[in-house]
Amino acid sequence: MRQLPIIVASLLLASPCAAQKAGPSLSPQSPPATQPPSATIMAEPVAVMMGACDANNDAQVTRVELTACVARSFVMFDTANRGMVGYIVFADWAERWLGDRNALPSPFEVDSNGDNQITLAELQTQFSKTFDRFDRDKNETLVRAELLTLDISRGIGGGRDRPSRRGEPRAP
Secondary structure (H helix, E strand, O other): OOHHHHHHHHHHHHOHHHHHHHOOOOOOOOOOOOOOOOOOEEOOHHHHHHHOOOOOOOOEEEHHHHHHHHHHHHHHHOOOOOOEEEHHHHHHHHHHHHOOOOOOOOHHHHOOOOOOEEEHHHHHHHHHHHHHHHOOOOOOEEEHHHHOEEOHHHOOOOOOOOOOOOOOOOOO
């Protein structure tokens, strides 16, 4: 009968609750010490492609360089030389040049006339709009810093856990 309290005590110590309390406390927000921290600066797939269009290796992409690069990438997939590709071929193009078949811009966004075909002109128009969105200083040249995105959902750049600067509203 003396062994019963020892067995009960050893079972309590080996229970998951006891193990949780005995081990180090990890909050859900912080990664384990063996894991690197999450990235807070990212690039959209289209930004990665645009950065790769730097033809003269000066770490800048001009609209001329981008237009030529998009044309070269399109011609590789317009194997029938029709001047247009369907949505499936566009998905193949996106997988090759953007890294994923579902990366933006989507074929629905690019196909401006809704004919289920994407022409080089439609793709160039979409990339021109994207160029304008990234070109923050409006100097017709993209530098790497303009192609990066700050991920504020991870508490950086005015997130909920950081006070606002100079009266700016906090992110929701």
